[in-house]
Amino acid sequence: MLRFLRKGATSLYVKLFFIIIVIVFIFWGIGSFTSERKNLVAKVNGIPITLKEFQEYYNFQISRLKQTFGEISSKDLANLKLKEQVLEELIKLKLLEDQAEKLKIRITPVEVTYAISQIPSFQENGKFSPTKYQYILRELGISPEFFEKLIKSDLIYQRLKFLLTAPIMVSESEIKEYLKYNKQTLEILEIDLPIKTCIQKVAFTEKDLENYYLAHRGLYKENEKVKLTYLLIPYEAKAKVTEDEIRKYYEENIEKFRAPLRVKLKRIFISADQPNAFEKAKTIRSELKSLSDFSKFGEIKSEWFEESALPDTIKEIVKASHPKDIIGPIKTPSGYLILGIEEIQPQKILKLSEVESEIRKFLEKEKIMNEAKEKANKIYSEIVKANSLTLWAKENNVSLKETDWITQKELGEKFNNFKLAQKVFNSPKGEFFAPVDTPQGILLIEIKDKKPERILSFEEAKEKVKKDFLNDKGKELCENKAQLLISDLKSKDKITPNDPILKDFNTKEFRINRYQLKEIFSPLISQELSNVGKSGLIEKTFWEKDDLKIFFIQKILPFEGEIKENELSEAFLDLLREKRETWFKTWYQLLRERAKIKIYPIFEKL
Numbered sequence: 001m002l003r004f005l006r007k008g009a010t011s012l013y014v015k016l017f018f019i020i021i022v023i024v025f026i027f028w029g030i031g032s033f034t035s036e037r038k039n040l041v042a043k044v045n046g047i048p049i050t051l052k053e054f055q056e057y058y059n060f061q062i063s064r065l066k067q068t069f070g071e072i073s074s075k076d077l078a079n080l081k082l083k084e085q086v087l088e089e090l091i092k093l094k095l096l097e098d099q100a101e102k103l104k105i106r107i108t109p110v111e112v113t114y115a116i117s118q119i120p121s122f123q124e125n126g127k128f129s130p131t132k133y134q135y136i137l138r139e140l141g142i143s144p145e146f147f148e149k150l151i152k153s154d155l156i157y158q159r160l161k162f163l164l165t166a167p168i169m170v171s172e173s174e175i176k177e178y179l180k181y182n183k184q185t186l187e188i189l190e191i192d193l194p195i196k197t198c199i200q201k202v203a204f205t206e207k208d209l210e211n212y213y214l215a216h217r218g219l220y221k222e223n224e225k226v227k228l229t230y231l232l233i234p235y236e237a238k239a240k241v242t243e244d245e246i247r248k249y250y251e252e253n254i255e256k257f258r259a260p261l262r263v264k265l266k267r268i269f270i271s272a273d274q275p276n277a278f279e280k281a282k283t284i285r286s287e288l289k290s291l292s293d294f295s296k297f298g299e300i301k302s303e304w305f306e307e308s309a310l311p312d313t314i315k316e317i318v319k320a321s322h323p324k325d326i327i328g329p330i331k332t333p334s335g336y337l338i339l340g341i342e343e344i345q346p347q348k349i350l351k352l353s354e355v356e357s358e359i360r361k362f363l364e365k366e367k368i369m370n371e372a373k374e375k376a377n378k379i380y381s382e383i384v385k386a387n388s389l390t391l392w393a394k395e396n397n398v399s400l401k402e403t404d405w406i407t408q409k410e411l412g413e414k415f416n417n418f419k420l421a422q423k424v425f426n427s428p429k430g431e432f433f434a435p436v437d438t439p440q441g442i443l444l445i446e447i448k449d450k451k452p453e454r455i456l457s458f459e460e461a462k463e464k465v466k467k468d469f470l471n472d473k474g475k476e477l478c479e480n481k482a483q484l485l486i487s488d489l490k491s492k493d494k495i496t497p498n499d500p501i502l503k504d505f506n507t508k509e510f511r512i513n514r515y516q517l518k519e520i521f522s523p524l525i526s527q528e529l530s531n532v533g534k535s536g537l538i539e540k541t542f543w544e545k546d547d548l549k550i551f552f553i554q555k556i557l558p559f560e561g562e563i564k565e566n567e568l569s570e571a572f573l574d575l576l577r578e579k580r581e582t583w584f585k586t587w588y589q590l591l592r593e594r595a596k597i598k599i600y601p602i603f604e605k606l
Helices: 003-008 051-069 074-080 082-102 109-117 130-140 144-165 172-182 195-199 206-215 243-252 277-287 291-297 312-319 352-386 389-395 408-415 418-425 458-489 514-520 523-530 565-594
Strands: 040-044 047-050 185-194 225-234 262-271 303-306 326-332 335-345 441-451 506-513 542-544 547-557 597-599
Touching (some): 040 051, 040 082, 047 051, 051 082, 051 418, 074 082, 082 144, 130 144, 130 352, 144 565, 185 458, 195 458, 206 458, 225 389, 243 352, 262 277, 262 291, 277 326, 277 335, 312 326, 352 389, 352 441, 389 441, 523 542, 523 547
Antiparallel strands (some): 185 506, 185 547, 326 335, 542 547
């Protein structure tokens, strides 16, 4: 599947359509397998979740955590409830895939190919790099097939979400109310307690530090380290590609250069909830004399749709239509749809001339990589005979490079390969390894020496112990002091910055509109403040860097001004996005609540 992508597809091979997908946000699971009952982890409405797919997804998440935080203990995993999180994500995947199947949503291999080629992490100089793609997947410890399933699942989610929420619109009155709310002015008193002021009041003895060290000594350790010798065979050679090779590659992969049919549509949706919805739809249709008339009925901006994104009924109608045609009303499960055909781009095969330069670059790079791999494999066979990279280098008068003492995390970062780092740290001194691909070339390495992990003595760790002790005690003191203040402020309707009760705190006053909150405060605080509906104390504390914060809303002033036309258009998309997001979350929650979930005993044993 997608063999061409894994060899080197680029963004020129398909037309631009999909939104760029960033790898950090792709966590939608994997494809399904059939299995014996004993290998089932769960069933979702009769759809199996196999042990194999659970383990694949679980291992993938473990790999991601290790890259972010280093080694993860079993206790940490238990606290994170990762096992339960993975199962819940797979349940979500199965439910959404089932709904997509019912709505006849299909994701083609070409769509998956293009989505992957647009991920910035896999690009060099703005273009897809097959070498980087394969390298990053190896670092993640996953196969291209597995990653393609991740992408396909994410595309299904995006397509399903779009299809279900597209009919949801916002009225002008809703936008005005939204603007009036966000234009309300909040008079806020921020009360700050810096941790350094609390730390200054912490008294301690040498014995306190020693006891803290003994209680937390597992935190004060020097990680295992290695020293490596290595040889890098770079991708620096030049390669010649003939016209015949380019033409042969194009002809053998012709299907990969197919651009699907696309259509640009204007849309008007009449919800089935409205009285006499069908009659209203027919009336609107009769008033549509041209595509420009769509704007009279709140039509949103025209959008491009690929053939596979359209439901079958609409797809057939569109295929039989022409630009400037108006079709409908079309009955849908939630109402009636009227479409305006603005433009049609028929399916076509991209010409060789359109992709020739990209094919040439790909084949040149492939030849260079193959030559480097052949050289590395030849050297590796000689290293095996010598039973040492160091001895081989000495016999052949080759200079090797050497690392400093480095930890597993540092090794993973140095060669951008955390899987290799894990393998190295699981191997003994003197071990050498088969050739390893990197973006720069082929790597041959040998473990020159190793240092085991060790717990630092109290004297070695004393400064860090003191810092951690003071930080913990300072936070505790700050939080206790803040809770006492909150108790005193609960009964107050108003408070001034100069109130004696605040003498040990720093204060700031803000007079700010709701929509400006996110420009001043952190996401957590701005979200809390934006949802406040009345004046008074917010009875919770917020840590922001090294300050503990408490907020008192002095006044909420209504917006009395006039809403301008340009503000309506700007707020439209924000409100529409929020409304659709809220609707989809509620829809999924109901879907999840109605689902029949059976979890098998094997899950508890994992």
